[in-house]
Amino acid sequence: MTALLETGGLSAFYGDFQALFGIDLSLEPGDCMAIIGANGAGKTTLMRAIAGTVVRRTGQVSLSQRDIGGLAADQVAALGVAMVPEGRKLFPSLNVEENLLIGATVAQKGPWALAGIYDLFPVLREKRHAPATSLSGGQQQMVAIGRALMGNPRLLLCDEISLGLAPIVIKDIYAALPKIRAAGASVIVVEQDIGQALKVADHVHCMMEGRITLSGRPADLARDAIHDAYFGTVSAGTGHAVH
Amino acid sequence: MQGYVKTATRASRPFVLLLALVVIALALAPLWASRNTLQDLFFILTMLSLAQFWNLLAGYGGLVSIGQQAFVGLGAYAMFGAVILLGIGPIQAILLGGIAALALAIPTAFFAFRLQGAYFAVGTWVVAEVVRLCVSMWQAVGGGSGTSLPRDARDGLIGLDQIMALFSVRGAEARDIILYWLALCVTVATVLGLYAFLRTRSGLALSAVRDNIAAARSVGVRAEGMRWRVFLIAAFGTGIIGALIFLQNGRISPDAAFSVTDWTAFVFFIVIIGGIGTIEGPIIGVLVLFALQSAFAQFGAWYLVMLGLLAIGVTLFAPKGLWGLISARTGLSLFPVRRRLILSDPSEDKP
Amino acid sequence: MLFIDTLVQGVLLGGLYALFAAGLSLVFGIMRLVNLAHGDLIVLAAYLMLLVVTVLGVSPFVALLICAPAMFALGWVLQRFVLNRVLGEDVLPPLLVTFGLSVVIQNSLLETASADSRRLPAGDLVNASLPLGPVNVGVMPLATFLSAVAVIMALQWIFFRTALGRRFRAVSDDPVTAGLMGIRPKSIFALATGIAMIVVTIAALYLGIRSNFDPAIGPARLIYAFEAVIIGGLGSIWGTLAGGIIIGVAQTFGAAVNPEWQILSGHLVFILVLLLRPRGLFPRAYD
Ligand SMILES: Nc1ncnc2c1ncn2[C@@H]1O[C@H](COP(=O)(O)OP(=O)(O)O)[C@@H](O)[C@H]1O
Ligand SMILES: [Mg+2]
Numbered sequence: 001m002t003a004l005l006e007t008g009g010l011s012a013f014y015g016d017f018q019a020l021f022g023i024d025l026s027l028e029p030g031d032c033m034a035i036i037g038a039n040g041a042g043k044t045t046l047m048r049a050i051a052g053t054v055v056r057r058t059g060q061v062s063l064s065q066r067d068i069g070g071l072a073a074d075q076v077a078a079l080g081v082a083m084v085p086e087g088r089k090l091f092p093s094l095n096v097e098e099n100l101l102i103g104a105t106v107a108q109k110g111p112w113a114l115a116g117i118y119d120l121f122p123v124l125r126e127k128r129h130a131p132a133t134s135l136s137g138g139q140q141q142m143v144a145i146g147r148a149l150m151g152n153p154r155l156l157l158c159d160e161i162s163l164g165l166a167p168i169v170i171k172d173i174y175a176a177l178p179k180i181r182a183a184g185a186s187v188i189v190v191e192q193d194i195g196q197a198l199k200v201a202d203h204v205h206c207m208m209e210g211r212i213t214l215s216g217r218p219a220d221l222a223r224d225a226i227h228d229a230y231f232g233t234v235s236a237g238t239g240h241a242v243h
Numbered sequence: 244m245q246g247y248v249k250t251a252t253r254a255s256r257p258f259v260l261l262l263a264l265v266v267i268a269l270a271l272a273p274l275w276a277s278r279n280t281l282q283d284l285f286f287i288l289t290m291l292s293l294a295q296f297w298n299l300l301a302g303y304g305g306l307v308s309i310g311q312q313a314f315v316g317l318g319a320y321a322m323f324g325a326v327i328l329l330g331i332g333p334i335q336a337i338l339l340g341g342i343a344a345l346a347l348a349i350p351t352a353f354f355a356f357r358l359q360g361a362y363f364a365v366g367t368w369v370v371a372e373v374v375r376l377c378v379s380m381w382q383a384v385g386g387g388s389g390t391s392l393p394r395d396a397r398d399g400l401i402g403l404d405q406i407m408a409l410f411s412v413r414g415a416e417a418r419d420i421i422l423y424w425l426a427l428c429v430t431v432a433t434v435l436g437l438y439a440f441l442r443t444r445s446g447l448a449l450s451a452v453r454d455n456i457a458a459a460r461s462v463g464v465r466a467e468g469m470r471w472r473v474f475l476i477a478a479f480g481t482g483i484i485g486a487l488i489f490l491q492n493g494r495i496s497p498d499a500a501f502s503v504t505d506w507t508a509f510v511f512f513i514v515i516i517g518g519i520g521t522i523e524g525p526i527i528g529v530l531v532l533f534a535l536q537s538a539f540a541q542f543g544a545w546y547l548v549m550l551g552l553l554a555i556g557v558t559l560f561a562p563k564g565l566w567g568l569i570s571a572r573t574g575l576s577l578f579p580v581r582r583r584l585i586l587s588d589p590s591e592d593k594p
Numbered sequence: 595m596l597f598i599d600t601l602v603q604g605v606l607l608g609g610l611y612a613l614f615a616a617g618l619s620l621v622f623g624i625m626r627l628v629n630l631a632h633g634d635l636i637v638l639a640a641y642l643m644l645l646v647v648t649v650l651g652v653s654p655f656v657a658l659l660i661c662a663p664a665m666f667a668l669g670w671v672l673q674r675f676v677l678n679r680v681l682g683e684d685v686l687p688p689l690l691v692t693f694g695l696s697v698v699i700q701n702s703l704l705e706t707a708s709a710d711s712r713r714l715p716a717g718d719l720v721n722a723s724l725p726l727g728p729v730n731v732g733v734m735p736l737a738t739f740l741s742a743v744a745v746i747m748a749l750q751w752i753f754f755r756t757a758l759g760r761r762f763r764a765v766s767d768d769p770v771t772a773g774l775m776g777i778r779p780k781s782i783f784a785l786a787t788g789i790a791m792i793v794v795t796i797a798a799l800y801l802g803i804r805s806n807f808d809p810a811i812g813p814a815r816l817i818y819a820f821e822a823v824i825i826g827g828l829g830s831i832w833g834t835l836a837g838g839i840i841i842g843v844a845q846t847f848g849a850a851v852n853p854e855w856q857i858l859s860g861h862l863v864f865i866l867v868l869l870l871r872p873r874g875l876f877p878r879a880y881d
Contacts, residue, residue: 053770073773082774089771093763093878101757102764106776151776307689309630354865357872358824360685361628365820366868369861372817376858503813508697515690544701551698558690559679 002065004029004186005050005155009059010069012042012049019045021210022059027155027203032177032187034201036194038230042210043190044086047157050188051083052076063155078106082153086160086190088144090132097128099143103150110152111183117146120176138169145173149180156180158189162196174200194226208232258577269427273410273420281423285491287533288426292433292484293506294513294525296477299437302520303449304473307360310367311481312507313351313374314344316500318482319489323384326396333392334401334425337486344482345475347374352474356467368503375501389496397493422491429487433480438522438578440476445469504547515554518564522578527565599729600850601843606731608822608842609739610804612835613797614815615822616745617790623829624766624786625681625779630692633816634699635791639665639798640807641707644714654714654799662795669791673784681783696812703809714802738800742835745793749831752789762786766829814857821864827874836875840867 005027012020019042027033035043048054050061052073061069068076082103090099100117118125121142127135132143141161148156162170170193177200181187191197197204198218206214206229214221214229272284293315300306321343325336347370355366379387398414406417440446449469485506489495499505509532517528532550539546561568570576618632629635639661646657676695680687722733753759761782764772769779801807801815821841826833841860848859867875 051774053773072778073770074776074778077774077776085771085774089768091764091767091771093767094760098760098763102760102772102775102777105761147775301686305686307686309689309693354869357868361626361689362824364628364630364685364689365817365824369817369821369864373858373861373865376854376861380854504697508693511690511693515694519686544704547701548698548705551694551696551701554694555676555691555698558687558694559676562687 003027004031004064005188006062006065007050007060010046010049010061011058012045012054013056014045014054019210020049020057023049023212025205025212027186027188029154029186030181030184031202032181032189032200034197034204035188035190035207036192036197036204036226036230037207038192041207043207044159045210046207047083047086047159047188047190050076051081051157074106077151080108080151080154081157082148082151082155083157084141084144084148084159084161086163088140090140090143090147092131092133094132095129096124096132096135096143099132100124100128100146100150103147106151108152108154112149112152114150117149120149120179121146138165138173141165141169141173142176145176145180149185153185156185156187158187160190160192162191162193170196194230206230262577266427266431270424272423272427278416278419281419283533285419285423285426287529288423288430289484289488290509290513290532291525291529292426292430293481294510294517294529295433295437295522296480296484297507297510298514298519298522298525299440299473300477302514302524303441303446304470304477306470306474307364308355308367308477309364309503309507309511310351310369310371311477311510312501312503312505313347313367313371314478314481315485315488315506316371316378316497317347317374318344318485319495319500320378320381320384321482322486322490323390323392323495324381326392327390328383332399332401333396333490334421337425337483337490340486341479341483344485345479347482348475348478351478352471356470356474371501371503375497378501379497385496387497389494389499391494392490419491422487425487429480429483434522434526441522441578445472449473508547508550512550512554514564516557516564518566519562521564521566521570523570523576524564524566527569531565595728596850600846602726602729602731603735604843604846605839606735606739606842607846608835608839609735609742610797610800610838611818611822611841612742612838613738613745613793613800615819615826615834615838616742616749616831617793617797618816618819619823619826619829619831619834620749620793621787621790622823623831624762625783627677627681627688627783628685628692629677630689630816631695631699631812632692632794632819633812633814634696634703635665635669635794635812636798636801636815637807637809637812638699638703639791639795640714640802641703641712641809643795643798643802644712647714654716654803657714658795658799661798662792665791665795666788669794670784670788673787674780677787678780678783696816700809700812707809709808709810711806711808712802713806714799716803720803734800734804738804741796741800742838745796746831746835749789749793753831758785818860821860825864825867825874827876827878829878830874830876833874833876 003026005025007023007025010020010023011018023046035046037043045054049057052068052071052075057069059069060067063079063081068079091102094102097114100114123139124142124146127139132140135143145158145161161173165173174196177187189197189200201218204216204218204221205212206226208229214225269284272281276284297308297311300308318340322333322336322340325331325339326333331339351367351370355363355370358366384390397418400418400421402421403414403417406420407414410417410420441449485500489500513528513532514525516531517526518524535550536546539549557564614636618629621627621629642661642664643654643657646652646660647654676691677688680691719733723730724733724736753762761772761777764775765777765779765782772779818841822834822837825837825840826835840863844863845856845860849856
């Protein structure tokens with residue numbers, strides 16, 4: 001089977017500052033990959049580099065073997081990559097339903113439409129005419145996920161969707177993940193919460209200072225190794241790549 | 244946040260020598276230049292000073308004013324008013340022009356600093372319009388149609404007789420020589436003053452603000468006081484130059500004194516084409532403007548069309564202007580004020 | 595009586611200023627771009643209509659239908675190839691480019707159309723008036739005002755009721771995230787400027803019919819337009835109408851006291867409003 005997403009030697013820069021150093025990743029269709037790492041490790045930058053919102057990047061990014069490394073964000077989105085950005089980034093001048101509709105701007109054919117999103121997160125149906133930013137944090141996260149799904153993406157990138165939410169809310173939100181995968185999307189979740197990541201992912205990659213320090217299946221990874229890779233108590237490179 | 248300061252000094256020492264020679268040659272211009280050349284030099288020098296003050300505002304202070312004609316016009320009118328109504332000598336009255344501009348700058352800043360970015364630009368323009376309309380109603384200096392400087396005031400210029408004797412020229416020529424020297428003094432003072440100011444601690448902060456948005460945030464606390472200082476300095480200098488220009492003209496009207504084209508558009512072309520945010524840029528810009536003007540002025544308005552297109556092209560394709568192109572090629576910096584604050588913490592968000 | 599008459603004339607004049615301002619408000623609201631050539635673009639549109647009226651012998655209202663698409667195209671091209679390149683954090687480049695553009699338009703018109711005053715011919719309509727309650731109002735000022743209200747309602751409808759308007763708002767809120775949604779902000783900007791130029795053409799129609807124009811009057815229209823936008827509050831389209839009316843009323847009352855004070859009193863009221871409410875009367879809650 002050919003990989004849905006593949007990166008080779010992907011690096012990214014903010015001005016003169018290099019935030020990613022040669023990331024190699026591969027995601028099979030239907031899989032769920034988790035990226036974990038401490039604050040500032042470069043997880044968000046990696047998502048941005050894939051989605052095309054980092055201005056300067058080098059190396060390869062390909063989607064179903066098509067090179068997308070040189071494309072702008074809107075072109076990547078049109079190929080079926082959707083992002084739930086860190087901090088949700090809802091549009092404050094749009095109400096809930098308008099936020100969802102804007103996600104369908106370059107929609108592919110697929111299972112998701114307004115009705116489907118409202119079934120997935122019923123609370124949004126009641127609030128659909130409310131300004132998006134008037135909702136609670138968890139509900140806003142649902143809008144952000146729904147907005148991304150409205151494009152019927154092949155690949156869904158979720159950046160810290162549990163950040164700042166109460167455990168019970170996190171559970172609700174993660175409950176949607178199996179349905180999303182069942183409907184056909186492959187998923188990358190970025191998490192600082194290691195437990196959550198290990199629970200949902202088929203593969204986990206741990207990042208530190210712009211590099212991948214550990215990779216593996218959740219079952220194969222020892223807690224200690226993750227701890228070391230996460231906090232950098234052992235030098236990078238002791239982790240073993242798994243493909 | 245940590246940082247260190249990098250100062251470029253290459254070429255600045257021989258340049259000091261060259262600069263001194265140029266200034267001496269210019270000071271002796273009445274000996275070697277014709278009256279026409281002297282008037283051209285007067286134009287170049289006064290436009291250069293105006294451009295440097297606008298450069299200080301927009302290029303270093305981030306204050307994009309399109310209302311500097313308010314200070315040119317008010318400075319000039321204050322000088323005329325002082326001469327006509329109070330009988331003060333024209334040269335002393337130039338200083339009053341600067342003071343009047345400064346007095347206007349205080350309420351203007353109070354008003355315009357409440358406005359951000361582009362609003363600020365429009366705010367300054369509205370102020371200039373208000374001043375123009377008010378001055379147009381001031382009948383003692385000719386109202387809407389303007390007035391001329393009284394003959395005896397023009398002939399009573401300090402030192403006129405001595406110059407007439409020294410160079411054995413007639414009154415009109417002697418007047419040109421005096422005003423030319425004044426313009427030279429003002430310009431040298433402007434350029435050196437700006438240079439000295441930019442080398443002070445606060446000046447350094449200004450350059451850093453211009454170069455680095457992250458640095459701009461970290462000096463944000465001091466920014467307010469800085470903006471006031473820059474705005475008031477620019478207004479005072481602009482008022483002085485306005486008074487000097489119209490003393491040379493001998494005639495004033497609201498449309499001429501508050502002309503957007505003459506006092507803002509040309510200044511803006513000089514700074515943009517030469518290179519904004521550098522001292523060298525406006526010097527090159529004014530020479531380019533003068534050359535273009537000599538070559539193309541007979542094409543009338545098409546000449547302005549060409550200047551406008553040139554400014555657009557430079558902004559799009561060479562935002563640092565001609566001097567930017569030159570210094571990128573050669574690493575040259577004649578006035579090494581662009582000490583850069585190199586920040587070692589890159590974590591600030593950049594767009 | 596005189597008071598009511600002055601007030602009504604002022605409100606109607608405000609309609610003209612709101613027309614000048616509506617396009618500016620749209621562009622400013624969506625991309626924070628201050629177009630210093632806006633007034634000159636209005637004058638350019640007026641000359642374009644004059645050309646069409648003269649060459650084809652049609653009425654200015656027909657000329658509007660021909661010129662509006664042309665101005666849309668001009669706006670689109672201008673945004674796509676020039677202004678999009680200078681948008682960003684720094685306010686300086688857009689100001690420089692549009693100021694340069696203003697000089698270019700003014701002086702090109704001066705060379706091609708001369709400095710003479712012109713007017714769009716609209717026959718008897720110009721002098722016609724209607725009794726409206728206790729005052730007589732001119733047909734043209736009334737038509738201008740109603741057009742302004744119609745334009746603002748149309749913009750409001752586009753903005754809040756259409757998919758395009760949704761994109762306008764999204765891009766205005768956050769262009770980067772809008773990009774993640776597959777929206778190309780720069781294409782949206784080009785459309786917005788195109789629409790603004792249609793409004794500019796409508797403004798030019800009334801400008802040209804109601805009064806003389808020459809190549810140099812653009813900047814003054816720009817100032818009135820700006821004052822209306824800023825008084826109304828950033829991005830508030832109805833606020834722009836309110837701002838236009840405030841300037842118009844201030845001007846007619848100033849003129850009633852002393853004709854020399856007409857323009858001046860408009861500016862002074864603008865300064866006063868901004869001193870009291872630096873973000874205008876109806877600012878957006880977030881920015
Ligand atoms: N917009 C930006 N400009 C400059 N540096 C940035 C920017 N965004 C992130 N960085 C830097 O890049 C590094 C990685 O950040 P990020 O990808 O946000 O990490 P994470 O998502 O893992 O917390 C950090 O050192 C951060 O300071
Ligand atoms: Mg992050």
